[in-house]
Amino acid sequence: MVFVAGDHEYSGESTLPILAAELEKNYGIRTKVIKAYPNQNSEENIPGLEALREADLAVFFLRWRRLPEEQLVYIDEYLKSGKPVMGFRTSSHAFNYPKGHALEAWNAFGERAFGTPPGWGGAARHTHxxxxxxxxxxxxxxxxxxxxxxxxxxxxxxxSWLYTVLPDFPKKGAEWLLMGKSVNPNSKNAVDQPVAWTWTNPAGARVFFTTIGHPEDFQVESFQRLVVNAIHWELGKPVPKTWKGKMDINVPYRGIVN
Structure with missing residues (x-):
């Protein structure tokens, strides 16, 4: 498995390595974590993406990146391979190239890879x-x-504050697994939304996506179990018969910091 992290806000570069270590220790899955460099705010550099060429499963936790084309090549190659793909939360708006940029089409990465709205805001009104x-x-x-x-x-x-994806997403053919109801929403018209689903993307890949991913969510045992099960399912393996117990993933929410 290859985890790709760089999300500004939700500490994916801290939660995912702990998850990866648990998968290696308790579930016999080899992992590699690659991160934005030199830190989570580095929007234009994720070194090591060539590791995707050896991945059996790629997991993305990205937010508003502007990677150079020579790095995107590896993601594009992986998506075209039809191998399984997983995404967390802000990966629905993983890229944020300016209007008219040669790579602007990558702003709709979430729709292509996971069946999410094609980026933040826009016609789909993807918000929270x-x-x-x-x-x-x-x-x-x-x-x-x-x-x-x-x-x-x-x-x-x-x-996690609830992301809106309805009415047009997730894409047709997705199987909704979990629904979310906003608690203390900023709108009187808050609507329950799907927060986890499976899908088969246009490349024929098995997909799991969740709009959950706040660092404190990784402390919730049911969420941990969901993710471990989804990883096994994506890899075509039976879900673990024996749960190895709650993981110690204690990463605080920091917000967006420089």
Whole structure:
């Protein structure tokens, strides 16, 4: 597995290495984590993306990058391979090239890879219900027997403010696994939204995406279980029969800092 991190805000470059170490230790999955360099605010450099050529599964936690074309080549190559792909939260708006830029089409990476809205805002009105809100999550009844939901509580709570994706996303053909209800939303018209789904993208790849990903969410055992199950499912492996126990992923939310 190759994890690709660079998200400004949610500490993916800190949570994902802990998750990767747990996968190596307890589940026998070889991992590699590559990050924006020299820090999470470095929007134009993620060295090491050539590791994707050896990946059986690529996991993205990105936000508003402007990578050079010579780095994007590796992501494009991976997406075209039809190998499975996973994304967290801001990966729906992973890239943010200016209007008219030769690479502007990459701003719709989330739609291509995961079936999310094609970037933040825009015609799809991809937004959230305010930084003072949190989210109650529940299993979609029709999906309750999906292997990814093995051992996941029917209801749990996360710190992520709820992202809006409806009515046009996730893309047609996606299977909704979890729904979210905003708690203390900044709108009286808040609508419940899917927060995790599977999909087959245009390259034929098996997809798992979740709009959850606040660092405190990684402390929630049901979310941990969801992610570990999804990784096994994406790799074509049976979900673990024995849960190895709650992981110690204690990364504080820092917001966007320089």
């Amino acid at each position: 219900y305010g930084h003072e809100s949190t989210t109650d999550v529940r299993i979609v009844p029709e999906a309750a027997k999906h292997p990814i939901l093995t051992g996941v509580n029917p209801e749990f709570h996360v710190s």
